[in-house]
Amino acid sequence: MEVGERQAWPFLTFAHPGHDPETRLYIDAEITVAPSPRLPNDLDSHLNVLVTLSGLNGATVASATIDQNNALILTFDDQPRTRLTVSGQPTEATTGEPWWLRRT
Template sequence: MRVEALAATFVVEVGIRQSWPFLVVADASSGAEARLYLDATWSLGDSSHEASEDTAWLVAAAELNGENIVDARQGSDGSLTLMTSEGARLTVSGQAAHYTVGEPWWLGR
């Protein structure tokens, strides 16, 4: 799934897999799902955290569960920003942190 295609999805799951926070989105028309993994600094609302802050991710991301993604953009700096229909904004840095083992964020199945 391409970043732009995330704008027509809704969040069906949030969680942590090993050391990576993630959220799963589904396309309402096809049912196709994609998982967004985070391995860099992220912000949701007024709070900003590192990917390793598991509890902060679970508490903050819970508000995204069930939300419709209405805008998805990759910045020129590699960052990713998702906006929900309720006005929540998730931004993931495009810059690797000292703990990043691969890309700062990526989409998987």
């Protein structure tokens, strides 16, 4: 997996070795990661998201589900199992969908 940013949206790129194309998850909503990573106190919210997601670089997705509120929940196969939840609800700053997938 790769973490990055395009325009205003952080993204995660998922790849399966030997399989094309890759799939990119764009995020325009609140996220939570459990267990919570330790972050510097002086990061603004934008950098906080990128630093939090960067901890997932190279991780492998073990499961993906969408809950009744359209939140995307990804669980990774690391130890302890990391869980990323992308809210399915827009915020005041959301310009389209809270999250979406695109093949690259």
